[in-house]
Every structure is written in structure tokens, then in C-alpha cells.
Amino acid sequence: MRTFRDRPIKQKxxxxxxxxxxxxxxxxxxxIVTVDAYLFRGHLQxxxxxxxxxxxxxxxxxxxxxxxxxxxxxxxxxxxKTNVVAACIYRSDGTQLASYLRPGAKSACPPATAGxxxxxxxxxxxxxxxxxxxxxRIGTLVLLYKAGExxxxxxxxxxxxxxxxxxxxxxxxxxxxxxxxxxxxPILKLAHAATSVSSTKDYSVRAEKMSGDExxxxxxxxxxxxxxxxxxxxxxxxxxxxREDALAEATKARKFLETxxxxxxxxxxxxxxxxxxAFANPVAQSLLGLKEADLAGKHLDDVFRIVNEFTRAxxxxxxxxxxxxxxxxxMANHTIxxxxxxxxxxxxxxxxxxxxxxxxxxGTVLVFRDVSARRKAEATTRLLAxxxxxxxxxxxxxxxNGLFSSWNKGAERIFGYAAEETIGHPTxxxxxxxxxxxxxxxxxxxxxxxxxxQYQTTRRTKSGKVIDVAITLSPLYDEFGRIVGASKIAxxxxxxxxxxxxxxxxNAALQRSNADLARTNDDLERFAFVxxxxxxxxxxxxxxxxxxxxxxFPGQPSDDTRMFIEYIVGGTKRMRELLSDLLxxxxxxxxxxxxxxxxxxxxxxxxxxENLKAYIDETGASITSEPLPVxxxxxxxxxxxxxxxxxxxxxxxxxxxxRIHISVQALEDQFQFAVADNGIxxxxxxxxxxxxxxxxxxxxxxxxxxxxxAICQRVVERYGGRIWVESEVGRGSTFIFxxxxxRKEH
Amino acid sequence: MEANGRKIQIFVxxxxxxxxxxxxxxxxxADLDYALTVVSxxxxxLDFVQQRGKYAHTSPPDxxxxxxxxxxxxxxxILAAMRANGxxxxxxxxxxxxxxxxxxxxxxxxxxxxxxxxxxxxxxEYLKIGLMIKELLAEKHSGRN
Numbered sequence: 001m002r003t004f005r006d007r008p009i010k011q012k013x014x015x016x017x018x019x020x021x022x023x024x025x026x027x028x029x030x031x032i033v034t035v036d037a038y039l040f041r042g043h044l045q046x047x048x049x050x051x052x053x054x055x056x057x058x059x060x061x062x063x064x065x066x067x068x069x070x071x072x073x074x075x076x077x078x079x080x081k082t083n084v085v086a087a088c089i090y091r092s093d094g095t096q097l098a099s100y101l102r103p104g105a106k107s108a109c110p111p112a113t114a115g116x117x118x119x120x121x122x123x124x125x126x127x128x129x130x131x132x133x134x135x136x137r138i139g140t141l142v143l144l145y146k147a148g149e150x151x152x153x154x155x156x157x158x159x160x161x162x163x164x165x166x167x168x169x170x171x172x173x174x175x176x177x178x179x180x181x182x183x184x185x186p187i188l189k190l191a192h193a194a195t196s197v198s199s200t201k202d203y204s205v206r207a208e209k210m211s212g213d214e215x216x217x218x219x220x221x222x223x224x225x226x227x228x229x230x231x232x233x234x235x236x237x238x239x240x241x242x243r244e245d246a247l248a249e250a251t252k253a254r255k256f257l258e259t260x261x262x263x264x265x266x267x268x269x270x271x272x273x274x275x276x277x278a279f280a281n282p283v284a285q286s287l288l289g290l291k292e293a294d295l296a297g298k299h300l301d302d303v304f305r306i307v308n309e310f311t312r313a314x315x316x317x318x319x320x321x322x323x324x325x326x327x328x329x330x331m332a333n334h335t336i337x338x339x340x341x342x343x344x345x346x347x348x349x350x351x352x353x354x355x356x357x358x359x360x361x362x363g364t365v366l367v368f369r370d371v372s373a374r375r376k377a378e379a380t381t382r383l384l385a386x387x388x389x390x391x392x393x394x395x396x397x398x399x400x401n402g403l404f405s406s407w408n409k410g411a412e413r414i415f416g417y418a419a420e421e422t423i424g425h426p427t428x429x430x431x432x433x434x435x436x437x438x439x440x441x442x443x444x445x446x447x448x449x450x451x452x453x454q455y456q457t458t459r460r461t462k463s464g465k466v467i468d469v470a471i472t473l474s475p476l477y478d479e480f481g482r483i484v485g486a487s488k489i490a491x492x493x494x495x496x497x498x499x500x501x502x503x504x505x506x507n508a509a510l511q512r513s514n515a516d517l518a519r520t521n522d523d524l525e526r527f528a529f530v531x532x533x534x535x536x537x538x539x540x541x542x543x544x545x546x547x548x549x550x551x552x553f554p555g556q557p558s559d560d561t562r563m564f565i566e567y568i569v570g571g572t573k574r575m576r577e578l579l580s581d582l583l584x585x586x587x588x589x590x591x592x593x594x595x596x597x598x599x600x601x602x603x604x605x606x607x608x609x610e611n612l613k614a615y616i617d618e619t620g621a622s623i624t625s626e627p628l629p630v631x632x633x634x635x636x637x638x639x640x641x642x643x644x645x646x647x648x649x650x651x652x653x654x655x656x657x658x659r660i661h662i663s664v665q666a667l668e669d670q671f672q673f674a675v676a677d678n679g680i681x682x683x684x685x686x687x688x689x690x691x692x693x694x695x696x697x698x699x700x701x702x703x704x705x706x707x708x709x710a711i712c713q714r715v716v717e718r719y720g721g722r723i724w725v726e727s728e729v730g731r732g733s734t735f736i737f738x739x740x741x742x743r744k745e746h
Numbered sequence: 747m748e749a750n751g752r753k754i755q756i757f758v759x760x761x762x763x764x765x766x767x768x769x770x771x772x773x774x775x776a777d778l779d780y781a782l783t784v785v786s787x788x789x790x791x792l793d794f795v796q797q798r799g800k801y802a803h804t805s806p807p808d809x810x811x812x813x814x815x816x817x818x819x820x821x822x823x824i825l826a827a828m829r830a831n832g833x834x835x836x837x838x839x840x841x842x843x844x845x846x847x848x849x850x851x852x853x854x855x856x857x858x859x860x861x862x863x864x865x866x867x868x869x870x871e872y873l874k875i876g877l878m879i880k881e882l883l884a885e886k887h888s889g890r891n
Contacts, residue, residue: 534815537844540867541764547869576867 009187013180014173021172022165029161037154045118045125048145051081052129056141059089063131063139066091068098075100078143085124086144088112092137112140124148186210190219203230266369270354273362275300275319287347287370289340300366309334309346318351322364328352337368346375394469394490397476400447402427402440405485414469414492416462432458432466446475446486456493468497525586532583536576543572578694581707585693588637588714599635601628601642605662608643612650620657621650626664629671631739633719641715642675644708645735649677651702654730670721670740681729690725712737753781754883757794757807759824760842761786761816765865768872769811776876778883783807788819795828806833809883812860814843814850825857838882842875 004012055074062071071089075098078084088099088109099109110121113128120126124146131139186209193207203226209219258281261268267284271277280288280295288295288303295303306315321329330350337345349368353361388395394414397406403426407419415422415430422429431437435458442452452473459469469490476485546568550557557565605625609616616623623646631638642662649660656678665672682690682697689695691713696706716723716737723737756773760766766784773780783804785791791812794801810828814821821841828834839860843850854862861882866872 533844536867537762537815540844540865541762543867544768544869544872545764551869573867 008184010180010184013183014176017176017179018169018172022169025161025165025168029157029164033154033157033161036157037150040153041150044145044150048125048127048143049118049129052127052141052143055087055143056129056131059131059141060133060138063089063091063097064133066097071098072100074098083146083149084143085146088142089131090140090142092139097139109142110144112142183215186215186219190215190222193222197226201233203227203233266367268365268367269295269300269304270365271300271319271363273323275317275323275364277303278363284368287337287339287345287368289343304366305338306335306347307338309336318349318366319364322351322353323361326353326361346371391489392491394488394492396488396490397485398427398439398443398488399485400443400483402443404429411490414461414467414490415459421462430459430461432460434458434466442473443486446473447483449475449483451475456497459490467492468494525589528582528586529590532579532581532586535579539572539576539579543569543576546572578705581694581705584640585707585711585714588640588711588718596632596634598630599633599638600630601638604628604635604638604642608639608646611643612647615647615650619650619653621653621660622657623660623662625662628662628664628673629666631671633739637715637718641712641737644712645675648708648735649675649679649733651704652677652679652698652733654678654680654732667738670738672736672738674734674736676732676734678732681731681733682725682727683729684727687725687727691723753779754809755807756780756782756879757810757837758782758784759786759788759791759811759816759821760784760813762813765813765842769875772873772876773879774876775873776880778876778880788816788824791816791824792819792827795824795834796831797833806837808837808886809879810834810837810839811879812839812841814841814854822853822857825854825860829857836886838886840875840879840882 004015007015055077058074059071061067062069062074075087075089078087078100079102082102084100084102086099086101086109089097090112091097094112096109101108110119110126113119117128118125119128124144127141127143127145129141129143130137131141189210190207193205196205197203206223206226207219209216209223261279261281264281265283267287268279268281269277269284270279277295277298277300280290280292285292285295290303300319301317304317306317307313308315315335318329328350329352335347335349337347339345347368348371349366351364351366354363354365355361388408391408391410392413394411395406395408396404396411399405403424404422407417407422411422412418417429427439427443428437431439438457446452454470454472456468456470458466460466470493471491472489474487475483476487478484546565550562550565553561602625605623605628609623615621646660650658659678661676663674663676665674686697690697691709692706693710694706695710696704698704712735713723716739720740721738723735725733725735727733758766758769760769766782770782783794785794793799794804795810797804812821812824816824821843825839825841828837828839841854841860841862842865843854843862844865851862851864854860861878863875863878866874
């Protein structure tokens with residue numbers, strides 16, 4: 001809501017006038033009404049008091065004579081007074097003698113009071129007047145006067161005042177509306193003019209003068225002021241244009257300088273005499289990691305933090321140094337700039353004072369550059385040099401004239417010469433005089449672009465010792481790609497050559513003994529085969545003809561003769577068994593007929609069980625098996641394996657009928673089979689010996705030659721597996737063997 | 747070379763006289779009326795089965811008994827030569843071997859003909875060879891009929 005203060009002057013004037021006249025009228029109206037009401041009330045009371053007094057006097061006789069009729073007549077005279085509502089005469093004892101009630105009136109007479117009194121009650125004014133005879137009160141007259149007349153009169157007055165007020169307000173409004181314009185209009189115009197000037201900046205506007213009073217003076221002053229401003233404005237405009245031209249010139253020059261600075265690859269920062277940054281080019285901003293806006297006005301020391309690379313100590317601000325010395329300063333080496341993200345950048349830098357025309361220093365300029373690439377290159381160079389220097393091999397530089405140009409520690413170690421003894425000297429220094437110096441020829445060919453593979457040769461060391469060396473030569477190029485020399489890596493391989501010789505000798509010896517062994521093995525196998533095979537023949541002859549001898553003996557042979565011949569037969573029989581087992585054993589090592597095939601072990605087991613049927617029936621053995629896998633192998637190998645194990649399990653049974661169980665586990669890369677029995681078991685100390693050919697634990701009471709398990713072991717090992725036994729004496733044995741899943745050679 | 751039209755002509759390749767003696771006893775035990783042509787050398791045996799040299803006009807025998815291990819050429823070569831000579835193709839063959847080694851047995855069975863007999867290391871067993879020879883001859887006869 002707008003406050004009074006902000007309302008337009010015109011409204012203010014109208015409101016002031018109307019408020020003033022309204023308040024005046026209201027105050028005067030109220031005064032008149034109040035006075036009139038007071039006066040009227042006084043008159044009324046006096047009139048009524050007189051009336052009551054008269055009536056009291058007139059009623060004296062009626063009271064004395066206790067005549068209600070005349071008393072009533074007296075009271076009835078009050079009919080003329082329309083505002084008297086009720087009147088009563090009370091005897092002295094308070095009883096009512098007569099009464100008058102205006103028709104339609106609701107109220108009754110109020111009770112008598114002690115003395116003369118005027119009481120104002122809600123119903124109206126009550127007048128009590130004692131009726132006195134000879135100074136004795138004989139009764140009381142009470143009159144009730146309706147107050148309506150007073151308030152009626154007040155309402156009339158109020159209405160009048162209000163009407164006058166409205167009337168005068170209306171007239172005041174009309175008058176003030178007109179009159180305010182006289183004062184307000186010039187001010188409004190002036191205000192308009194001022195608004196127009198301030199919004200359009202058009203100083204040619206003038207306010208209209210409408211009167212010669214104070215407002216007129218004000219308008220005059222305003223217009224004069226505008227004229228003054230206008231002329232100043234024109235001057236300013238002109239000056240501004242001149243300045244703009246000058247500025248454009250300056251900007252152009254500045255732009256050129258800025259572009260120049262921005263184009264410089266180095267970081268450039270200029271400061272004022274206090275060291276506060278005035279300018280930083282893009283490279284500087286980028287190295288400091290701050291925008292120009294963040295840099296401007298900052299003290300250089302706050303953003304340009306530099307430390308010594310090794311000591312990590314803060315390095316003095318170049319600005320401080322420049323200002324102190326007033327001269328160009330280069331910064332110390334190994335300075336590191338610490339950027340905003342703590343990133344460390346090695347820098348090279350220099351500072352210089354900025355002087356005005358009179359030579360007074362008024363600022364500094366700092367130029368610095370990121371040298372990390374150069375430092376990295378230097379580090380790489382150092383690293384390469386260190387690698388060359390620390391190499392165990394001799395790394396030697398040659399120029400194309402056959403002179404040494406570099407000589408590392410490795411070369412010193414190998415050849416015994418120090419670098420200063422060789423550099424600039426010809427390669428013949430270390431040549432082996434017996435074989436001559438091949439280097440000059442080779443270097444000449446390298447100079448012609450030929451390439452050389454690694455080769456071996458001999459060299460003579462400073463001490464005169466001849467050593468074997470392996471040499472690798474590579475051409476050396478200058479920056480234009482021209483061959484300027486060769487690098488040579490020479491390794492002392494004297495020991496290696498000797499070791500290689502020894503190895504070759506050892507190898508040859510090994511090969512010889514291997515061949516010997518193979519031959520021996522072949523001979524042995526052949527011997528075993530021939531022995532078992534061909535020895536059968538004469539044995540058979542001995543047996544059969546011994547038998548024939550008994551049969552064809554002339555007459556009856558004596559018991560001794562028969563017994564001796566039986567010994568011969570028994571001995572040859574035993575020998576034949578041994579030979580036949582030896583043959584079986586030797587055949588496992590030989591190459592079987594045909595090739596390997598997929599052998600179903602379930603079928604093998606079936607055949608073996610069939611072969612042993614008589615033995616199984618005889619002993620009441622039971623053979624159970626898990627489903628067995630199919631193996632790629634020779635069936636001629638697998639049958640004897642299973643047959644020997646099962647036969648043994650039956651042969652070495654306990655008192656119980658043999659129970660044999662065959663199980664198989666597929667492990668990661670092999671099958672593991674187990675043939676478990678409930679037989680007599682094997683003492684721990686014999687568990688390895690039982691696999692030795694012809695090794696037996698039992699005498700003639702249990703038949704056999706002791707070749708069965710040796711055959712089993714030979715079969716399993718031939719397939720790259722292993723066989724062993726786990727046993728508990730008296731409880732049984734479990735023969736376990738493994739067969740690798742895939743093997744090419746069998 | 748006692749050739750008799752009625753006698754069963756048996757060609758024996760055997761270098762061991764003991765075995766020849768035993769063979770005769772076995773054939774006698776089986777009551778066979780036979781005539782033996784005995785050759786103890788592999789080369790000579792080859793001549794016989796290829797009907798060369800002095801055997802050029804010898805007719806094929808009723809039966810051949812070959813020892814596997816012979817000087818010069820072994821029993822298998824002779825067996826092969828017999829299969830190659832049409833006149834000898836129908837001649838039943840008993841191959842006697844001094845071992846029962848599977849390798850020897852397989853070598854013979856590869857030809858798919860003849861009977862492999864391991865020379866038994868027992869007199870009574872040896873004499874049973876006569877009966878086996880008799881069976882072979884009977885098979886030949888029934889085969890022809």
C-alpha cells in the first residue's frame with residue numbers, strides 16, 4: 001500500500017484541505033450539539049421540577065383527605081405533557097393513592113423515595129417530590145419522564161452536522177481539486193522534464209515556466225542547470241571520441257604485444273614494483289595452473305613457488321632479486337616449480353627489471369620454461385651411458401679410420417687397457433697377432449653400408465693372454481643419417497667356448513654310452529628271448545627222452561634209476577617254466593605286433609576271468625569290478641597285467657574263499673586302478689622286492705616262478721604309470737597302479 | 747625217397763633227429779601207414795615246395811610237417827612258398843614249434859592256414875601229435891568229398 005508520503009502532490013493537497021475542513025466542521029458541530037444538549041437538559045429539569053412542585057401542592061388536599069379521585073384528576077392534567085409516561089401519588093406510608101399512566105405506556109410508577117430527587121434511570125428521568133403540609137410530609141408525588149426527547153433532539157442535531165459536513169466536504173473537494181492544480185501542475189511538468197532528461201539523456205529538454213512564484217524560480221534554475229550540463233556533455237562527447245581513437249590505437253598495439261607474448265613458447269610474467277602480477281601469458285598460466293583472472297594482482301611469491309630440486313629448500317623469488325640488484329638475473333640450476341596440484345616441473349628461468357623512459361625501475365619481467373623434456377632426455381642419455389658403462393660386455397666405439405673412439409669399463413675388464421690407453425689408438429692394439437687384425441677391413445665395409453652378423457674371433461689382452469670373443473657390430477649414424485663409425489659389443493666367451501667344448505665331449509661320450517647301453521639292452525633282450533626260446537628245445541629233448549628212457553628201459557629200471565630220472569624230469573620242468581616266464585617278461589619289452597587300439601578293459605577282464613575259470617571254480621573265488629574304462633594300448637600287455645594280479649590274489653588267499661574287487665578312479669591326468677583281495681597280505685619289508693623278476697616270498701608249496709609282478713610292473717611302467725602295493729598282513733593286499741590318460745609312446 | 751602209392755606221403759622239415767624219431771613214434775602210435783620225406787635244411791625245403799632242382803619232378807605230399815626254426819630259411823618262408831605254388835596249395839600243414847610263445851603262434855596264424863602245434867615237453871603229450879596229424883588228414887579227405 002502506498003503511504004501518504006509517496007502519493008502525488010495533488011492528492012496530498014486535496015487530502016490536506018479536506019481533512020482540515022472536515023476536522024474543523026466536526027469539532028464545531030460536536031461543540032454546538034454538546035452545549036445545546038446540556039442547556040436543554042437544564043431547562044427540562046427546571047420546568048419539570050416546577051411542574052412537579054405545583055402538582056404536589058395541588059395534591060395536598062387530596063392526600064389529606066385521602067381522595068384518590070381528585071388526586072387522579074390532578075394527575076390526569078399531565079395528559080398535556082406527552083413525554084410524561086407515568087405519575088403516582090404515594091401516601092406517607094408508601095401506599096399508592098392515585099396513579100396516571102399514559103395510554104400505551106409499559107412502565108409503572110417507580111416507588112417513592114425519601115426526599116426531593118431527580119434520578120436518571122433506563123426508563124427516563126424520575127422526579128420525586130414530597131407533598132408537604134405544615135412542614136410535614138404527608139405523601140410523595142413521583143413522575144416518570146421519558147428520556148426520548150433528549151436523544152431525539154441529539155439525533156436531529158447529529159444528522160444536521162453530518163449533512164453540513166458532507167456538503168462542505170464535497171465543496172471543499174471541488175475547490176481543492178481546482179486549486180491544487182495551480183500548485184501541482186508546474187511541479188508535475190518539472191518532474192516530467194527531469195524524468196525525460198534522465199531517461200533520454202537529451203539535455204536539450206527544457207521545463208515550461210508557468211508562474212513567477214518559487215516554482216517559477218525553480219524551473220529557471222533547472223533550465224539553467226540543463227543548459228550547463230548540455231554544453232559540458234558536448235565537450236565530453238568530443239573528448240570521448242578523441243580518447244576512443246587513441247584507445248583503439250593503444251589496443252591495437254597492446255594486442256600485437258599480447259599476441260607476441262602469447263606466441264612465445266616460454267612463460268612470461270610481468271609484475272609491478274611490489275611484485276604483484278600485472279600480466280601472465282598463456283604458457284605461464286598453463287604452467288602455474290591458474291587463469292589470468294586468478295593471477296592478476298596476486299603477489300608473484302604466492303603463485304610462483306620454486307624449490308631446489310635436491311635440497312627441497314625454497315628458492316628466493318627472482319623478482320625480489322631483480323628488484324634488489326636492479327639487473328637481469330638468471331635463476332639457479334635445478335629449480336623446480338610447484339604447480340597448483342603439487343605437480344613439480346623443472347624449469348629454467350631469468351628475471352629482468354622493467355624501466356620507464358627515465359630509467360626508473362617500475363616492474364619486473366620473469367621468463368621461465370618447462371625443461372622436463374630436456375631433463376628427461378638428459379636422464380635418458382645418462383641412463384644409456386650408465387648402461388654402457390656398467391655392462392659386463394665390452395662396448396667399444398670405432399671411427400671409420402679404425403681408431404677407438406670410446407671404451408667402457410667392461411672393455412677395461414676384458415682387455416685390461418684403460419680408456420685413455422685405447423681412445424685414439426688403432427684397433428691392432430688388441431688384435432691377436434697370430435690371426436691378424438680384421439677390424440680395419442670390416443670397418444671400411446661398414447662405412448660402405450655393409451652389415452655384419454655376429455661372429456667369433458680371438459683377441460689379445462694387455463697381459464698378452466689370448467681370449468675368445470663374440471663380436472656384434474652395428475653402424476653408428478650421425479643426425480643426418482650418415483655412417484660415422486661403428487659400435488662393437490665384445491663378449492669374453494673363452495669360458496663358454498671351453499665349456500661348450502667340454503659339453504660337446506661329454507655329449508659325445510654320453511651318446512656313445514647311450515648307444516652302448518641301447519646295444520647292451522638289445523643284446524640282453526635278444527639274449528633273454530633266445531635263451532628262453534632256444535633253450536626250450538634241448539630241455540624238451542632231455543625231458544622227453546628221459547621219459548622215454550624209463551619207458552624203453554631194458555627190463556625193469558631199479559627204484560633208484562626211476563628216481564634219478566624223475567629228478568632229471570623235475571629239474572628240466574622247473575627250468576622250462578623259468579624260461580617260459582623269462583620269455584614272457586622279455587616279450588613285454590619288445591615291440592608287439594600291430595599298433596595300439598582302444599582296449600575295453602571290461603572285455604579284457606572277462607577274458608582273464610575265462611582263462612582262470614578252472615582256478616576260480618576250484619577256490620570258490622569271487623571277482624567283482626567297477627565299470628572299467630577303455631584305454632588306448634596293446635591288448636597283449638593288458639591281459640597279462642590283469643591276469644597276473646588276479647591270479648596272485650587267488651594264489652595267496654587266506655582261509656576264506658578269495659574275494660577280489662577291482663576299482664578305478666579317474667584322477668586329473670591318469671586312471672588309478674586298484675585290485676584288492678582278502679588274502680594273506682605282504683610284510684612291509686617285501687612290498688618293493690616282490691616286483692623284482694623271479695623274486696619269491698614262498699617256497700615250492702606255492703607254485704610260481706616270481707615273474708608275474710615283474711611283468712605287471714614292466715607293463716605299467718611302459719605306459720608311464722606306477723604300481724605299488726598296500727597291504728595288511730593277514731587281512732589282504734591292494735595292488736594299485738596308474739595309467740596316464742594320454743601318452744604317445746608305449 | 748621211398749615213395750609208395752598206398753602209403754601216406756608226409757613231407758617233414760625238421761633238423762633235430764630226436765624230433766624226427768619222436769615224430770615217427772607218434773605217427774606209429776596213431777597207426778598210420780606213411781612214408782616220410784625228411785629235409786633238415788631250409789634251402790632244400792624251399793626247393794622241395796617249389797619243385798626245383800632234384801625235386802623238380804617230385805609230386806606234392808599228402809601232408810607237410812614244418813619245424814619253425816630251421817637253418818637258412820625258417821618255416822614261415824617255406825609256408826609262404828607252399829601258398830605260392832599252386833600244386834602245394836591244397837597240402838595240409840602242421841607247424842611244429844619248440845615254443846608256445848604267442849609271437850610264434852601269431853606268425854603262423856597270420857597265414858590263416860595249417861595247424862600250429864607246440865612240441866610238448868612231455869612224452870605222452872608228444873605221442874598225441876600222431877592223432878592230430880590223423881585228424882588233419884581226415885579233414886583233408888572230408889574237405890575233398
